[in-house]
Amino acid sequence: MHNTPMTMRSSPDENPSPQPTPLADALHRPMHDLRISLLDQCNFRCPYCMPEAEFHSEYEFLKRQQRLTYDEIVRVARAASRLGVSKIRLTGGEPLLDKNVCDLIERIAVLPGVEDLALTTNGALLAPIAEKLALAGLQRVTISLDSLDKEIFRIMSGGRGDLDAVLAGIKAADAAGLGPIKINVVVQKSVNDDGVLDLLEHFRGTGIIVRLIEFMDVGNRNGWRLNQVVPSRELLARIQKRWPMRAIGKNYPGEVARRYEYVDGAGEMGFISSVTAPFCGDCSRARLSADGKLYTCLFANQGTDLRESLRNGADDDELQQILTSIWLQRADRYSELRRPEIAEHHVLQKVEMYRIGG
Numbered sequence: 023m024h025n026t027p028m029t030m031r032s033s034p035d036e037n038p039s040p041q042p043t044p045l046a047d048a049l050h051r052p053m054h055d056l057r058i059s060l061l062d063q064c065n066f067r068c069p070y071c072m073p074e075a076e077f078h079s080e081y082e083f084l085k086r087q088q089r090l091t092y093d094e095i096v097r098v099a100r101a102a103s104r105l106g107v108s109k110i111r112l113t114g115g116e117p118l119l120d121k122n123v124c125d126l127i128e129r130i131a132v133l134p135g136v137e138d139l140a141l142t143t144n145g146a147l148l149a150p151i152a153e154k155l156a157l158a159g160l161q162r163v164t165i166s167l168d169s170l171d172k173e174i175f176r177i178m179s180g181g182r183g184d185l186d187a188v189l190a191g192i193k194a195a196d197a198a199g200l201g202p203i204k205i206n207v208v209v210q211k212s213v214n215d216d217g218v219l220d221l222l223e224h225f226r227g228t229g230i231i232v233r234l235i236e237f238m239d240v241g242n243r244n245g246w247r248l249n250q251v252v253p254s255r256e257l258l259a260r261i262q263k264r265w266p267m268r269a270i271g272k273n274y275p276g277e278v279a280r281r282y283e284y285v286d287g288a289g290e291m292g293f294i295s296s297v298t299a300p301f302c303g304d305c306s307r308a309r310l311s312a313d314g315k316l317y318t319c320l321f322a323n324q325g326t327d328l329r330e331s332l333r334n335g336a337d338d339d340e341l342q343q344i345l346t347s348i349w350l351q352r353a354d355r356y357s358e359l360r361r362p363e364i365a366e367h368h369v370l371q372k373v374e375m376y377r378i379g380g
């Protein structure tokens with residue numbers, strides 16, 4: 023078991039098949055995590071991911087038949103778990119817009135080899151369903167929350183977010199045991215960085231882990247500039263002035279966050295520093311888009327279409343073969359190679375984050 027002590031929900035499969043030797047890519051990184059986007063739609067319009075001007079009410083999102091069915095998603099998840107994937111994260115867009123998500127969770131939670139089943143959400147729809155998600159087999163949630171200031175929250179959710187609903191969602195998830203809960207904060211200079219200490223103060227001593235994320239040049243539409251990034255080391259210096267912190271180790275290889283704990287025992291927080299301290303060296307994440315493309319990097323410019331193979335009768339062995347050949351060739355390390363002067367011009371047509379989840 024990797025990181026946090028978790029109680030595995032009742033899995034009928036008491037004799038899990040032995041874990042296969044994880045498949046390794048061209049840089050010797052195992053395929054350990056699979057992120058599955060359930061749909062490309064979202065009820066927020068965060069400017070750094072899905073700016074309103076581009077994703078307006080007329081925007082055409084994927085139609086139902088273009089999206090993978092639950093049967094197809096489970097087949098990919100099963101094939102991936104047979105190749106060493108033990109951590110699955112459900113994402114979107116906003117996955118809780120999928121009203122039957124608990125049915126899918128029940129099916130993935132019992133797959134042999136899946137040890138960690140998590141979901142990333144903006145939290146606005148979480149409160150009424152948290153208990154049901156837990157009962158279905160979900161173990162953890164990560165909630166995006168960029169500010170506790172109502173006005174800044176409104177701006178950073180594209181005018182569509184309800185801060186109180188998100189806070190109620192966090193409370194309900196905590197009560198349902200979907201933890202340890204992680205709070206993802208995308209920090210943008212002169213937008214929400216002044217509110218970082220308030221966010222940390224709010225969750226100190228609660229067991230909920232705040233992770234401060236450096237603003238990234240994901241996709242092609244968020245107008246990223248290096249001067250909008252607040253380096254994690256700068257944030258750490260600000261935090262240290264308020265609370266003494268000490269670095270603590272990773273929970274498992276490939277964990278994206280750099281963890282710190284409060285010396286006074288009030289818990290931990292973390293930094294995800296893709297710009298100033300890239301972590302491609304042990305990146306073990308594959309990403310499946312809602313329309314069935316497998317991407318091997320958050321900043322990839324193309325994915326491999328699995329939907330066609332699935333709908334043209336590929337059996338499980340063939341599916342495993344396809345995943346194996348994709349991963350064996352993988353050599354992505356975009357963040358390590360990022361050249362801000364190029365990234366600022368968005369010349370590389372990268373996949374949009376809303377299509378594959380962060």
Ligand code: SF4
Binds near residue numbers: 305356358
């Ligand atoms: S940039 Fe790509 S390879 Fe590097 S850590 Fe992110 S997803 Fe992994």
